[in-house]
Amino acid sequence: MAYFSTTTLRDDYHNAIVDWQQRHFRELDLLTKNWGNAFPGQTQFQLCAKIGAQKSEVVEHGRFKGEKKFERASELRGNMFYQARGIIKAQCSTEFGSIQQHRMTLDSAISDESKYAVLRIMAEELRHAYQMFWILDSDASWKREGHTDVAKETMDELLAMETGQHVLDAFNIDFVTFLDNIVFAAVIDLVGKYQLDMQRVFSYAPVARSMGPMYSEEGFHIGSGKRILREISVSAARGAGDVSLGDVQRCLNQWVPRGLEMFGNEMGGFVNVELGFKDRTNGQAQQEYFEEVSHIVDDINASILRDRVPTLEKADAIDAARAIVAEGETRHGVKRSELLYLPARSFFRMRGPETIVFRTNDVHGQPLGAGGANLAWPEYETYLATVLPTHFLKSREYAKYRDRALLYNGGAIGSGGW
């Protein structure tokens, strides 16, 4: 029994999404044709909106706690209207953006199985974009007397976005290798899971009803990402395949900081709780996320150890891996350099508290300059080249980071200071 009902958009926007798919995700046909082989016994993908049940009919957090949830956008008071629009727009931008990114390296998939996993992720992200359109399209009150048609404006803007123009930084980074697809599914989709979970309480009911079905689909994305990343890492640790463990580490160093920033400044998020949009602040959710990513790393390291020492129990392997990584001890013949580590929260940050943005910290969070000061730019860039993927240092998004870092620190390249 499905725990949701399904519906479609009005023709205009349904066709606009199909059009978008024809331009950005033609490979959907391949998935549809081979679905039965790739995912036997599972319900075929369908482009539709899914309307799930709500946990509660009344607002659960903040100022309106206990009041009936808002059914119409026109009931949203004060800045709630635009704040809700901003969240829906950002969410939808991540869905479209990730499809555009996955497509860049889809052809370099390491196996058919991993290719179909990514195709399914892309298809479900398309459905998630469709779901956000449904929220805007099914409530006529997004068009307000005397205002522009906010729904139409938002949907048109979203349909036109290309990589580099999306709302969140993580969705503007070009994928270069298939490792990007997999690390992204493991650590960036994981942020999506937190956002969807937090927004189950959303005080504007159409958003709340959308979250359950999206959340359960997200499980496949993260599960596939984690599983394939573990397989790639174990085979890299054996020296097999085209990818080294160092490549995996650099890829994590590139993506985890952007994942952390998707929560918004970790000192903020109180307004969303106050308006009943989310049940946790940015910092609370980010902390839980960071712990979950650390478990992903533990799990991979344990698998690498157990591949060497098959008699090792998983819990013992996790303990041993943590000691190797944290203390630099060699255990079971495995050295620190043969395992992965989690980059520190304060590494390579562009957004967040002043104490960490644009600081020249190393991957473990230690300031590289004397006395905790920032390093001169060229020196820091030399350091970054040792811990980030080489191709990323030539990317548009890296150039953005460098320009903003220099501006923020008020220095010039080669000045010795910033």
Ligand SMILES: [Fe+2]
């Ligand atoms: Fe999604």
Ligand SMILES: [Fe+2]
């Ligand atoms: Fe996803």
